[in-house]
Amino acid sequence: MVGIVGYGVYIPRFRIKLEEIAKIWGADALAYKAGLLMEQKSVPGPDQDTVTISVEAARNALKRAKIDPTEIGALYVGSESHPYAVKPSGTIVAEAMGATPYCHTADFEFACKAGTEGMFVALNLVQAGAVKYAVGIGTDTSQGAPGDALEYSASAGGAAFIMGSENLVAECEFTDAYMTDTADFWRKEHQYYPQHAGRYTGEPAYFKHILGAGRAIMERAKAKASDFKYAVFHQPNGKFPMKVGKMLGFNKEQIEPGWLVPRLGNTYSGSSPMGLTAILDVAEPGERIFMVSYGSGAGSDAFIWKVTERIKEVQNLAPKTRDYLDKNQIYLDYGTYAKFRRKIIMSESPQIL
Amino acid sequence: MSTSARYTREIPQRYRLEAAKCKGCSKLFFPPRLICDECGGKEFEPHRLSDKGKVVSYSVVRIGPSQFVEQVPYIVSVVELEDGVRLTCQVADAKPEELEIGAPVTIEFRKIGEEGDAGIIHYGYKAVLDRFK
């Protein structure tokens, strides 16, 4: 049996409230809050990016896994906001973890699904016996164009999972995938902000693929919604995961523990993986977790996890997801947010002197 | 030597807080050095420093060099790690009024700077105040 040996999360300390964004664009804040079921989102500091967040999440995963990092044979970072166009994020993360040089590394991209892709491949490399441990990371620091609906939700955070075959905190019982060519959201080379197909991103994209992967894995596992204590889905806003969960037969109590988006925002590749970490923080041995990601373009990865006895030993070995989410945030005004996110055109770019 | 080559050489210290531990007397050096000033030993082994420490002293920079224009006012601090090693680094995400001598800090991985828009990104360590109290 293969599964998760250690998990970790990281969320930056800065937040911006939806009212603060709406104020600048003359938009109706209450309508946005009700429409997205969100109140605020996380914002990375000016010295944070997908690599720094991935490193912190990976170090937290290492604290729980308690393994020798030189035994990590593969590491994958999934993101749509890798800091370099050419030069992998994974090499920097592997070096910071102490996993180099005998480590296979690649960066994955698939809109918001890139994180679970890394987890999927990491699990299967361990299953195949190719490596002892493999790391899958999902992180993003995504941006929506100023004033665009995405600006209210695009946030920052990441989660890391060390996969192995012994000392598991959660076994992976089943995986599945569902994918079609669907143009609901995209960004071409040299374009700074993504484009999306507006309302089109709902029915034929998010719902179709999550339901496709979710129903396929239920059938494979011969399971029904009531067999699971928890369910976690990709969270582009507060409403979608609740709605798709109900369509699959889950209730609010099963979804809420991993439902971070109202106070976190949409962390893209980090979204359902971070929800999974919040569930693992409170889970009890024997409980089963249903998980389906979604990435535009479009596809979903599905996982069924079963929590083991070891979970109780590791929950307190690194900071918990809800602590990162709710303790000691710093709220930004729009001007500071625009400066941090480099939305202001400067006379010269910051340089090393 | 180009900055990229020097940057690569310093990765063990910048990324992993790797100090040099004298094989003769166990004294820690960060950054590493070639001869131990305690016992004269010349053999060292890598030692990963703790990521926990406390603020020993600090100053607030209100007018900084151009690379830090997004971050002023920022805090530069001498931090003593649990291993007893002291290092100088920025305290990130903090308002000057939150700082005090003796404040517990954790070392985090951050961007230290960039060689312009087209150049490489320099990563390294900064301290942050305890968020979870």
Ligand SMILES: [Zn+2]
């Ligand atoms: Zn010595």
